[in-house]
Amino acid sequence: MSTAAVAVPTNSVGISNLPNQRYKIVNEKGDHFTIMVCGESGLGKTTFINTLFQTTLKHQEPRRNNGPIKKTIDIDITRAVLEEKNFKLRVNVIDTPGFGDNVNNNKSWQRIIDFIDDQHDSYMRQEQQPFRKIKFDLRVHAVLYFIKPTGHGLKPLDIETMKKISTRANLIPVIAKTDTLTQQELSTFKLRIRQVIETQEIRIFTPPIDESILSNGSATEDNSAAIEHARQLIESMPFAIVGSEERFTNDKGVQVIARKYPWGLVEIENDSHCDFRKLRSLLLRTNLLDLILSTEEVHYEAYRALRLGNSNEENKDSSIPINTPARKLLSSNPHFKEEENALKKYFTEQVKAEEQRFRQWEQNIVNERVRLNNDLEDIQSKVKKLEEQVKNLQLKKR
Amino acid sequence: MNRDSAMPANLLRRKKDTKRGITYTMLLCGRDGVGKTTFANNLLESNIFSHKYNVVNQITAENESKVKVISPTKVVSYNSKNGIPTFMSELDPSRAQFEPGITITSTSVEIGDLADETANEDDIILFNLVNTYGIGENLDDSLCFDELTTYLEQQFDLVLAEETRIKRNPRFEDTRVHIILYFIEPTGHGLRELDVELMKRLSRYSNVLPIISKADSFGKEELAQFKKTIMKDVELYNVPIYKFEVDPEDDDLETIEENQTLASLQPFSIICSDVKDKNGSYVRSYPWGDINITTDNISDLKVLKNVLFGSHLQEFKDTTQNLLYENYRAEKLSTVTSPHIGASGKDNTANRASAAPSLSNFASLVNTGQFKSSQTLAMNLEGARTPELKEPYDNDQASPIKKMSQALKEENEEIIKNIKMESPLINDHNIPEKTKLRNISETVPYVLRHERIIARQQKLEELEAQSAKELQKRIQDLEKKAHNLKLREKLLRQQKDHSSSSSSLTTASSGTQLKKEDTLTDLASIASGRN
Ligand SMILES: Nc1nc2c(ncn2[C@@H]2O[C@H](COP(=O)(O)OP(=O)(O)OP(=O)(O)O)[C@@H](O)[C@H]2O)c(=O)[nH]1
Ligand SMILES: Nc1nc2c(ncn2[C@@H]2O[C@H](COP(=O)(O)OP(=O)(O)OP(=O)(O)O)[C@@H](O)[C@H]2O)c(=O)[nH]1
Ligand SMILES: [Mg+2]
Ligand SMILES: [Mg+2]
Numbered sequence: 001m002s003t004a005a006v007a008v009p010t011n012s013v014g015i016s017n018l019p020n021q022r023y024k025i026v027n028e029k030g031d032h033f034t035i036m037v038c039g040e041s042g043l044g045k046t047t048f049i050n051t052l053f054q055t056t057l058k059h060q061e062p063r064r065n066n067g068p069i070k071k072t073i074d075i076d077i078t079r080a081v082l083e084e085k086n087f088k089l090r091v092n093v094i095d096t097p098g099f100g101d102n103v104n105n106n107k108s109w110q111r112i113i114d115f116i117d118d119q120h121d122s123y124m125r126q127e128q129q130p131f132r133k134i135k136f137d138l139r140v141h142a143v144l145y146f147i148k149p150t151g152h153g154l155k156p157l158d159i160e161t162m163k164k165i166s167t168r169a170n171l172i173p174v175i176a177k178t179d180t181l182t183q184q185e186l187s188t189f190k191l192r193i194r195q196v197i198e199t200q201e202i203r204i205f206t207p208p209i210d211e212s213i214l215s216n217g218s219a220t221e222d223n224s225a226a227i228e229h230a231r232q233l234i235e236s237m238p239f240a241i242v243g244s245e246e247r248f249t250n251d252k253g254v255q256v257i258a259r260k261y262p263w264g265l266v267e268i269e270n271d272s273h274c275d276f277r278k279l280r281s282l283l284l285r286t287n288l289l290d291l292i293l294s295t296e297e298v299h300y301e302a303y304r305a306l307r308l309g310n311s312n313e314e315n316k317d318s319s320i321p322i323n324t325p326a327r328k329l330l331s332s333n334p335h336f337k338e339e340e341n342a343l344k345k346y347f348t349e350q351v352k353a354e355e356q357r358f359r360q361w362e363q364n365i366v367n368e369r370v371r372l373n374n375d376l377e378d379i380q381s382k383v384k385k386l387e388e389q390v391k392n393l394q395l396k397k398r
Numbered sequence: 399m400n401r402d403s404a405m406p407a408n409l410l411r412r413k414k415d416t417k418r419g420i421t422y423t424m425l426l427c428g429r430d431g432v433g434k435t436t437f438a439n440n441l442l443e444s445n446i447f448s449h450k451y452n453v454v455n456q457i458t459a460e461n462e463s464k465v466k467v468i469s470p471t472k473v474v475s476y477n478s479k480n481g482i483p484t485f486m487s488e489l490d491p492s493r494a495q496f497e498p499g500i501t502i503t504s505t506s507v508e509i510g511d512l513a514d515e516t517a518n519e520d521d522i523i524l525f526n527l528v529n530t531y532g533i534g535e536n537l538d539d540s541l542c543f544d545e546l547t548t549y550l551e552q553q554f555d556l557v558l559a560e561e562t563r564i565k566r567n568p569r570f571e572d573t574r575v576h577i578i579l580y581f582i583e584p585t586g587h588g589l590r591e592l593d594v595e596l597m598k599r600l601s602r603y604s605n606v607l608p609i610i611s612k613a614d615s616f617g618k619e620e621l622a623q624f625k626k627t628i629m630k631d632v633e634l635y636n637v638p639i640y641k642f643e644v645d646p647e648d649d650d651l652e653t654i655e656e657n658q659t660l661a662s663l664q665p666f667s668i669i670c671s672d673v674k675d676k677n678g679s680y681v682r683s684y685p686w687g688d689i690n691i692t693t694d695n696i697s698d699l700k701v702l703k704n705v706l707f708g709s710h711l712q713e714f715k716d717t718t719q720n721l722l723y724e725n726y727r728a729e730k731l732s733t734v735t736s737p738h739i740g741a742s743g744k745d746n747t748a749n750r751a752s753a754a755p756s757l758s759n760f761a762s763l764v765n766t767g768q769f770k771s772s773q774t775l776a777m778n779l780e781g782a783r784t785p786e787l788k789e790p791y792d793n794d795q796a797s798p799i800k801k802m803s804q805a806l807k808e809e810n811e812e813i814i815k816n817i818k819m820e821s822p823l824i825n826d827h828n829i830p831e832k833t834k835l836r837n838i839s840e841t842v843p844y845v846l847r848h849e850r851i852i853a854r855q856q857k858l859e860e861l862e863a864q865s866a867k868e869l870q871k872r873i874q875d876l877e878k879k880a881h882n883l884k885l886r887e888k889l890l891r892q893q894k895d896h897s898s899s900s901s902s903l904t905t906a907s908s909g910t911q912l913k914k915e916d917t918l919t920d921l922a923s924i925a926s927g928r929n
Binding site for chain 2: 042071347372380389
């Protein structure tokens, strides 16, 4: 566990500009905030944390070993304090080891899930004490899930892990190492990820938009600006991020945190290069309170209900055994020429017949599949129809 | 890796006419989205291969291109837990949680000498490009491992069968893989367990050349650092990759220099793109600048191409055919010749730890049923067993097939049994080695083919059962959903009726009432009831 020393504001994140009322609530709600990063290994999670600290909170001492970042092998908590004007926020950032390195990655999310649950659990225990003084609260308010920049889509492990997290904490998917995706690739990739998230019903954190303000006609300039900002945030999800620990001078002669390549300088805090600023704003400014409150009201409550209801949910994983029987070899050695020939001929014929049969069989499987798929489509369209009818009825009812 | 002494590789190397009509097979292996398809397009300077979820019917090898597609991409091997292939399909978000298994495809093209611009039209290579899909996308990738090694082993078996045939097939195609390019993801950290295991396994059947893809993830120093880390891990975990070694006694000065340079570059790092800018050069364009991928000092792509199609083509073929294949062949035949050697040979087969068909299938076939008399055959019996045929879901369509294959098997056994009974010599340990060997080598092709058939049958049966199960599950899910929807609809209707007359208090009770009377899951009735 490393502790970053108390920080001096480097550049203003704007936390002190929060509307007065909200600011007060944040202060009352324990004035601390916990972020966790997770995802496949080597996607830049540790780097991102360092970037966040460098752009927001000044480390008094630079990272100890000045070599390249090593693989993270343990859950690691960094604490820091964000101070602006009179506002003070304690920030905990939890780094986790990346997963997906192994041949078998079943349940590789277990450690992360356990950690989140443990924090809920420890909070609950403290709350149950006669003197409810909370000393230790590491309940995770936001989990950043790093997606590998393949340009293709989400894979089963991503989906499973995200589903697991989303029922326990606020999930914010981010695309890692965006500096390897062209703009075309990035927009296709974002679209596909959104499609999968929506269809798979993965609950990700989205900045709430208070529509009532608009329809009430009570929209002030401030309000509608906030709504516009929330819209922009939602549109750019999943956030495309780039991480770096180094500073370079850009073409305007300004020192910026960036990644330097022979073909150009990727500026982290440049909105036309990546969404880092948007993400930081969501985390530490505009939606800080939403994240804290929903953790408290939704996720923690759900955990409590589950624990107190004593209903232990267990997932049975069906794993198919791989059969690799140890085989022993024997030999057979037909002796008589005639029989041998007969046998060979027979064999050849059988081979032909079998191959023919296999082809037929394969065809049958394909046909059957097509038929079943058609059936499924039929059913699906019927379900859709039903859904529409239900919707209509609901509308009528109002 | 040692060069086979019988084959002076450097003599053959660079000699143009030896390349004419040469067959050359390359396999691309690596995790999802690592850039295999893009590289394949760059390698052939074309747009033959389409990307995942992006199915285009193209084959647009340009006119001036030296590449001609002979046999378009076809699936040569496939396996998956749920039996439903996803290869080359559009993105279906509702099925994204299913593991795709593994698909191996092969594409055959005819190419002029890509490495040499001055080459004339006679220098034609029949190039098979084998690509893999799905590695790293499954929760458990061991299935991919088995399928891949089985595939490689089968290509060896095919050659072995062909070699031992009495009458050669003039149109036989040698599909042994000569070089495997293993794509390493630009993680910035070392090799992963998956990489180490996979490369180790593959190196039994071919030359494995690790390459770093998407090298544009790294700045200059980072890349140098990453290369070092990878080579350190290769040593640490003893991964038998192809190394550019020099033999001071055998090689000429030029070769030594060349190989030393290549060795110092290893692992090659590449930046690929199959998108052209308006000047017709392949680029990756970012908001902060463009990369022209043919620019020399940015990646090792050009060097790699030269190695693959020029300087080391023959060497890759030689090591595969003369060293790896010969080892495999010796191992396989020795297990056939003597049951005693077979016992030790068994370790080798077990080492391979693959589900590949082996001679034991044939043996077990002989040994099933009542017949247990022969010592020769009964030796080492324990462990040999018939491949388990899984019940392919209670589907009546499948059972006649099963019966048929059972009958077939029994017939085979019968014949073999008869032969054995009538030939006392076969049980005699004293038959001259020569005859024994001849007989064996002549039987091998049949044995091998039989094994393949059995393996394939087994796989088909499994796939069938799995896909049936999967579809069944999905149907059930949908039915449930439809059922729930129907309930909700009824509820809403009632609410609507009630709300005009009475209070909403009745909602809860009417809900439970409904559930009691309405337990049907039959979709047809739901649907028809609706319409
Ligand atoms: N191109 C690029 N490289 C990055 C970025 N962020 C980090 N890296 C590099 O990626 C490598 C791995 O970064 P880490 O931060 O250690 O990754 P990690 O996710 O913490 O890895 P594990 O601890 O193994 O899970 C390092 O070499 C970084 O320099 C990025 O945004 N773009
Ligand atoms: N930054 C960068 N991106 C690349 C490079 N090569 C390919 N890509 C991009 O990476 C993405 C995936 O590349 P593919 O070639 O489709 O990857 P693949 O290995 O065939 O993926 P699967 O078929 O899913 O296994 C595409 O968007 C490519 O444009 C490269 O050298 N650098
Ligand atoms: Mg890390
Ligand atoms: Mg591909």
